[in-house]
Amino acid sequence: MLSYLIQRILIMIPTLFAISIITFVIIQLPPGDYLSTYIAELQSQGENVDIAKIEALRAQYGLDKSMIEQYWFWVFGLLQGDLGFSFEYQLPVSEVVGDRLLLTLILNFTTILFIWLVSFPIGIYSATHQYSWGDYGLTFIGFIGLATPNFLLALVLLYFANVWFGTSIGGLMDPFYIDQPWSFAKVLSILEHLWVPVVVIGTSGTASMIRRLRANMLDELQKQYVITAKAKGLHPLKALIKYPLRTSLNPFIADIGNMLPQIISGSAIVSMVLSLPTTGPMLISALQSQDMYLAGSFLIFLAMLTVIGMFLSDLALVWLDPRIRLGGGASK
Amino acid sequence: MSNTHFVNKNHFDPNKEESLTPEQERYYLATQWQLMWWKLKRHRLAMVSGGILAFMYFSVIIAELLAPYALTSRNTDFIYAPPQELHIFHEGSFVGPFVYGLKYQLNMKTLKREYTENTGIIHPVRFFCSGDSYQFWGLFNSSFHIFCPAKNGMLFLLGTDRLGRDVLSRIVYGTRISLTVGLIGIIFSFLIGITIGGLAGYYGGWIDNLTQRTIEVIRSFPELPLWMALSASLPITWSPILVYFGITLILGMLDWTGLARAVRSKLLSLREEDFAQAAQLMGAKPRRVIARHLLPSFTSHLIASATLSIPSMILGETALSFLGLGLRPPITSWGVLLTEAQNINAVELYPWIMTPVIPVIIVVLAFNFFGDGLRDAADPYR
Numbered sequence: 138m139l140s141y142l143i144q145r146i147l148i149m150i151p152t153l154f155a156i157s158i159i160t161f162v163i164i165q166l167p168p169g170d171y172l173s174t175y176i177a178e179l180q181s182q183g184e185n186v187d188i189a190k191i192e193a194l195r196a197q198y199g200l201d202k203s204m205i206e207q208y209w210f211w212v213f214g215l216l217q218g219d220l221g222f223s224f225e226y227q228l229p230v231s232e233v234v235g236d237r238l239l240l241t242l243i244l245n246f247t248t249i250l251f252i253w254l255v256s257f258p259i260g261i262y263s264a265t266h267q268y269s270w271g272d273y274g275l276t277f278i279g280f281i282g283l284a285t286p287n288f289l290l291a292l293v294l295l296y297f298a299n300v301w302f303g304t305s306i307g308g309l310m311d312p313f314y315i316d317q318p319w320s321f322a323k324v325l326s327i328l329e330h331l332w333v334p335v336v337v338i339g340t341s342g343t344a345s346m347i348r349r350l351r352a353n354m355l356d357e358l359q360k361q362y363v364i365t366a367k368a369k370g371l372h373p374l375k376a377l378i379k380y381p382l383r384t385s386l387n388p389f390i391a392d393i394g395n396m397l398p399q400i401i402s403g404s405a406i407v408s409m410v411l412s413l414p415t416t417g418p419m420l421i422s423a424l425q426s427q428d429m430y431l432a433g434s435f436l437i438f439l440a441m442l443t444v445i446g447m448f449l450s451d452l453a454l455v456w457l458d459p460r461i462r463l464g465g466g467a468s469k
Numbered sequence: 470m471s472n473t474h475f476v477n478k479n480h481f482d483p484n485k486e487e488s489l490t491p492e493q494e495r496y497y498l499a500t501q502w503q504l505m506w507w508k509l510k511r512h513r514l515a516m517v518s519g520g521i522l523a524f525m526y527f528s529v530i531i532a533e534l535l536a537p538y539a540l541t542s543r544n545t546d547f548i549y550a551p552p553q554e555l556h557i558f559h560e561g562s563f564v565g566p567f568v569y570g571l572k573y574q575l576n577m578k579t580l581k582r583e584y585t586e587n588t589g590i591i592h593p594v595r596f597f598c599s600g601d602s603y604q605f606w607g608l609f610n611s612s613f614h615i616f617c618p619a620k621n622g623m624l625f626l627l628g629t630d631r632l633g634r635d636v637l638s639r640i641v642y643g644t645r646i647s648l649t650v651g652l653i654g655i656i657f658s659f660l661i662g663i664t665i666g667g668l669a670g671y672y673g674g675w676i677d678n679l680t681q682r683t684i685e686v687i688r689s690f691p692e693l694p695l696w697m698a699l700s701a702s703l704p705i706t707w708s709p710i711l712v713y714f715g716i717t718l719i720l721g722m723l724d725w726t727g728l729a730r731a732v733r734s735k736l737l738s739l740r741e742e743d744f745a746q747a748a749q750l751m752g753a754k755p756r757r758v759i760a761r762h763l764l765p766s767f768t769s770h771l772i773a774s775a776t777l778s779i780p781s782m783i784l785g786e787t788a789l790s791f792l793g794l795g796l797r798p799p800i801t802s803w804g805v806l807l808t809e810a811q812n813i814n815a816v817e818l819y820p821w822i823m824t825p826v827i828p829v830i831i832v833v834l835a836f837n838f839f840g841d842g843l844r845d846a847a848d849p850y851r
Binding site: 151152155156159163164166167280281283284285286287288289292293295296299397398399401402403405406409410417420421424425432435436439440443444447 | 682683685686688689690691692693694695697698699701702704780784787788791792794807810811813815816817823826829830833834837
């Protein structure tokens with residue numbers, strides 16, 4: 138187990154390294170840099186541009202150095218926990234970001250929980266009542282959830298949440314709690330607002346999870362040991378719960394790897410529509426204004442979240458499922 | 470005891486037992502594609518979905534004829550008009566499909582535009598008629614429509630938007646962009662996926678290792694933020710058509726990983742088969758072995774999985790355009806139409822602005838069901 142752990146961690150290092158390179162290339166892709174955008178903006182407002190000052194700024198931010206030098210500068214900063222400097226806010230990125238990373242984490246984690254809680258009973262029901270009306274109906278609802286664009290669902294749910302429950306529109310907490318220190322009331326307020334994005338982001342993931350769980354369960358229920366157990370008069374519920382359920386639980390863990398990028402994608406767009414204080418909205422504005430270090434930190438944070446999530450899910454799977462052999466490349 | 474075992478006196482024809490009935494013969498001689506088609510035909514949901522898709526893609530070709538209004542025609546008297554109900558009978562007598570006229574009133578308290586049906590005026594729908602003029606695919610001018618509003622009348626079956634443009638017509642025009650985005654995107658991703666997956670699976674070794682790691686890295690990026698970042702880097706100076714191709718390229722560039730994996734794992738096992746080795750021994754080049762001998766044995770499977778990944782591209786385009794990072798007006802796609810519904814007011818006051826979501830849902834569902842059916846049909850073990 139320990140050697141497997143070390144091996145996995147060693148594989149993660151080049152992956153993260155490659156991710157940092159891709160992120161850097163992407164944030165460098167737009168023509169020009171933040172300063173040229175900034176100059177264009179000043180000129181369009183009819184203001185004078187002091188060339189000397191711009192050059193000084195350029196040197197200060199290291200924009201006059203070569204790409205490779207800039208990259209190393211950035212990566213070494215990242216390794217030391219320095220996320221760089223946000224041009225737009227004139228603050229270090231870590232200060233601009235604030236609670237956003239934490240809230241993103243909370244949002245995504247709650248969404249996974251939601252997907253599990255919803256798809257678990259539905260998947261089992263669909264499998265045990267195959268081809269019943271309930272099965273068809275639930276599968277259909279799942280498909281609708283898969284096909285509806287998240288952002289529209291978010292808008293509609295937000296509207297009804299406001300009409301029916303009086304939840305304030307947008308944001309992840311009452312306006313009153315923004316910039317307040319963390320307290321019990323603030324957490325409650327977040328919980329009150331959290332359900333709309335969680336339901337919206339969760340819908341698409343739930344559908345695929347239900348289908349996979351149903352298929353797994355059906356495979357398992359047809360196996361001979363289940364038939365034997367039933368033939369010998371074991372209570373149907375026990376014949377269901379004791380083993381088939383346990384083995385079909387694996388996709389819940391194994392699928393985190395597939396689900397995470399999807400959830401993070403979903404949360405990015407939903408949080409823009411709902412203007413949640415998570416990474417999404419700030420990422421889009423940073424991308425548009427070429428605030429490269431801010432955008433880069435978000436991108437790398439999201440990618441790291443996925444990589445670490447996959448790593449944890451692999452570990453959990455190995456721990457849960459004794460059939461998986463360590464080493465020999467059969468761990469997936 | 471005499472030996473009395475039964476002997477059939479009839480003439481025995483050894484070929485008779487092995488000869489096939491015509492149906493059996495037809496089945497055994499059928500090609501792989503025929504077998505697939507027969508299996509697919511039994512899958513009713515997939516056939517219905519396939520029909521819907523065929524209709525949708527047909528409407529892409531004849532969008533100008535199908536839409537009652539031209540893409541840019543504005544009805545400035547009817548801004549944010551609600552959908553009109555289609556009637557057939559007027560006061561008990563048969564008229565044929567028609568709509569009542571609209572009476573416009575500005576509510577002075579709420580400043581809301583209010584429209585009421587004016588049952589005194591009847592606007593019968595005209596069929597195969599001449600209406601707004603348009604340029605068919607930009608080639609020649611015409612004004613022929615399959616159906617259009619009455620002369621000096623109106624026909625807003627799905628209401629109008631903030632500039633008084635007919636929502637239904639705009640949806641029909643949007644089909645052209647939204648449906649082809651997925652198609653062109655999948656062609657890109659298909660080409661990349663087959664090439665890279667083919668190389669990795671055929672050669673194995675370090676090439677395989679490298680592609681596997683690359684795919685892992687690409688997959689660990691959440692799709693949408695990456696799409697956003699890439700499409701934000703498309704120069705603003707590009708023309709809308711270039712942006713359109715840029716977006717499809719971006720969508721395709723990130724989608725090939727799943728396909729490449731499928732190709733790779735199939736090739737890894739297939740390249741050990743006798744027919745592949747025979748081809749190699751006879752001196753066929755790797756390109757020929759892959760394209761001529763190995764790929765055809767699972768093309769059907771590939772097509773099925775490609776069908777299943779088109780919906781995510783359509784949804785991706787919708788999302789990107791909605792955020793203002795994808796296509797921009799004057800290009801009209803479903804996502805661009807939905808940008809109008811960006812604020813909560815739309816949900817409350819003009820819910821019909823959100824109707825472009827209906828074709829999105831239908832197409833995504835249809836692709837899913839059709840792809841599922843194809844996949845089942847392509848699977849020889851079912």
